[in-house]
Amino acid sequence: MQLFNELKNLSAKHIKVNKQASQKVPSGIWIACPKCHQSFYHKDLGQYKVCPNCQYGFRITARQRLNWLVDSFEEIDADLLTDDPLQFPDYQKKLIKSQQLTKLNDSVLTGFAQIQSEKFALGIMDPFFIMGSMGTITGEKLTRLFEKATQKQLPVVLFTASGGARMQEGIFSLMQMAKVSAAVKQHSDAGLLYVVILTDPTTGGVTASFAMQADITLAEPRSLIGFAGKRVIEQTTGQKIPSDLQDAETVLKHGFIDQIVLRSELKNKLKWLLEFHQRRDS
Amino acid sequence: MSGLLDHKKTAAEIVKLARSDDKVSVKFLLTEIFQDFIEFHGDRVYGDDPAIIGGLAYLNQQPVTVISTNKGQTTKEKLASHFGCPEPAGYRKALRLAQQAAKFKRPVIFLVNTAGAYPGRSAEENGQGEAIAKNLYEFSKLPVPIVSIIYGEGGSGGALALACGDRVWMLENSTYSVLSPEGFAAILWKDSSRADQAAEILQLTPEKLLRQQVIEGIIPESHSKYRLVKAIKRVLLQEIDQLQQMTTDELLEKRRMRYRKF
Numbered sequence: 190m191q192l193f194n195e196l197k198n199l200s201a202k203h204i205k206v207n208k209q210a211s212q213k214v215p216s217g218i219w220i221a222c223p224k225c226h227q228s229f230y231h232k233d234l235g236q237y238k239v240c241p242n243c244q245y246g247f248r249i250t251a252r253q254r255l256n257w258l259v260d261s262f263e264e265i266d267a268d269l270l271t272d273d274p275l276q277f278p279d280y281q282k283k284l285i286k287s288q289q290l291t292k293l294n295d296s297v298l299t300g301f302a303q304i305q306s307e308k309f310a311l312g313i314m315d316p317f318f319i320m321g322s323m324g325t326i327t328g329e330k331l332t333r334l335f336e337k338a339t340q341k342q343l344p345v346v347l348f349t350a351s352g353g354a355r356m357q358e359g360i361f362s363l364m365q366m367a368k369v370s371a372a373v374k375q376h377s378d379a380g381l382l383y384v385v386i387l388t389d390p391t392t393g394g395v396t397a398s399f400a401m402q403a404d405i406t407l408a409e410p411r412s413l414i415g416f417a418g419k420r421v422i423e424q425t426t427g428q429k430i431p432s433d434l435q436d437a438e439t440v441l442k443h444g445f446i447d448q449i450v451l452r453s454e455l456k457n458k459l460k461w462l463l464e465f466h467q468r469r470d471s
Numbered sequence: 472m473s474g475l476l477d478h479k480k481t482a483a484e485i486v487k488l489a490r491s492d493d494k495v496s497v498k499f500l501l502t503e504i505f506q507d508f509i510e511f512h513g514d515r516v517y518g519d520d521p522a523i524i525g526g527l528a529y530l531n532q533q534p535v536t537v538i539s540t541n542k543g544q545t546t547k548e549k550l551a552s553h554f555g556c557p558e559p560a561g562y563r564k565a566l567r568l569a570q571q572a573a574k575f576k577r578p579v580i581f582l583v584n585t586a587g588a589y590p591g592r593s594a595e596e597n598g599q600g601e602a603i604a605k606n607l608y609e610f611s612k613l614p615v616p617i618v619s620i621i622y623g624e625g626g627s628g629g630a631l632a633l634a635c636g637d638r639v640w641m642l643e644n645s646t647y648s649v650l651s652p653e654g655f656a657a658i659l660w661k662d663s664s665r666a667d668q669a670a671e672i673l674q675l676t677p678e679k680l681l682r683q684q685v686i687e688g689i690i691p692e693s694h695s696k697y698r699l700v701k702a703i704k705r706v707l708l709q710e711i712d713q714l715q716q717m718t719t720d721e722l723l724e725k726r727r728m729r730y731r732k733f
């Protein structure tokens with residue numbers, strides 16, 4: 190049994206057994222890297238949960254990432270809940286399960302953060318909240334984050350992780366793409382910095398909106414970044430696609446990413462970039 | 472002119488009609504709604520995508536930029552345009568022509584009939600996500616009126632990238648959804664044959680979407696394609712006229728609110 194697959198397929202059973210399943214790696218477990226397929230003793234992944242062999246960053250919850258990313262954090266909009274606009278069967282159950290697992294109201298954590306003296310608006314998507322899919326609350330929280338950052342004249346740092354649209358919210362999920370994009374544009378027009386860090390996986394409607402609208406686009410090693418799903422591409426075109434087609438490294442080679450940054454170096458990189466953009470001729 | 476439909480069709484019936492081969496063609500729309508359409512090619516980056524046709528035309532006496540998806544008529548055309556599923560070059564061409572329209576203060580009209588952005592290897596390599604993202608980003612502040620007509624399928628982000636302006640109308644027999652009923656059924660029930668059932672849940676029909684304020688209106692489809700063209704033309708003229716009464720600030724603020732409400 191591999192921990193990675195366990196995390197991916199967490200069921201209600203797991204949550205009952207251990208409510209912090211995602212935060213505690215049980216001891217004595219061997220973990221296989223889904224990218225290079227090497228196995229490691231769980232402690233070898235270290236605090237950043239990175240493959241010692243290929244540097245792939247394992248999927249982590251937003252709150253796990255927050256733990257080592259910033260020096261202070263003030264969460265906002267933690268109380269918003271979706272209206273379930275399609276009255277979709279079993280959706281409420283799914284939401285509750287994800288809320289318990291991630292300790293989030295929806296698939297993104299937002300707030301104001303600080304790294305040393307650098308203040309910024311921060312969003313972290315959670316790949317464990319219904320696959321990080323974009324619901325109306327995801328879009329609302331992100332829109333508010335950009336709006337508030339524009340008001341406060343702050344840069345935005347956003348970590349993306351998403352399977353794409355939230356199909357349980359139908360067309361309302363789709364509309365979030367336009368809604369967030371407009372807020373990003375408004376923030377940019379105010380002369381403010383937006384840094385995005387693409388993490389595993391960033392796909393679908395998130396790739397086709399705010400993941401690709403930043404001033405500076407970073408990515409974690411070997412993250413899956415793409416628009417269409419691999420299976421959909423192969424079924425549509427009848428052709429096998431190379432296994433690395435949607436790896437961050439390939440996407441960088443094609444010109445859509447500025448730099449790939451090791452997870453352990455992200456905090457320093459962000460601090461450097463935030464500081465750099467403070468220095469304006471004023 | 473919306474909502475006056477005599478026989479109530481099911482969502483699945485509307486899906487079939489939206490995809491029907493009898494659907495009015497882009498060539499017919501371009502020549503019948505507009506005068507003197509001239510086509511412009513290329514995204515000025517990499518290529519020219521036949522799944523998107525764009526150029527200049529007169530709508531009555533008024534210069535406009537028209538951009539339409541194109542499913543193709545012949546087998547050869549259909550294959551070349553991936554049955555109307557645009558590649559990044561198509562979205563970039565659309566953006567280029569829309570920005571040109573803004574420079575010369577012409578309204579932009581989108582005619583949309585696509586199952587979605589093309590899912591392919593080259594599309595991924597050329598940044599399908601980035602191309603759509605850039606359109607959403609730039610169109611949010613494009614300082615001229617943008618009116619879209621969905622005249623068949625409105626498939627997901629690939630349609631939204633051409634329908635994110637000031638007004639969106641749909642033909643009576645057209646659809647607009649976050650994913651296809653087949654895709655939805657495949658994910659939900661691992662059974663794409665339950666697409667008809669999925670179509671109902673998805674609420675992808677013009678009537679449902681009008682109620683949700685996703686669109687501004689529905690254009691009835693009569694048996695005569697000439698009458699349809701007349702109706703589309705009337706909507707375009709009326710909407711553009713209204714939008715042109717606004718200052719640019721008003722126009723852009725109304726556009727922002729149109730999406731902010733979701």
Ligand SMILES: [Zn+2]
Binds near residue numbers: 223242
């Ligand atoms: Zn590895």
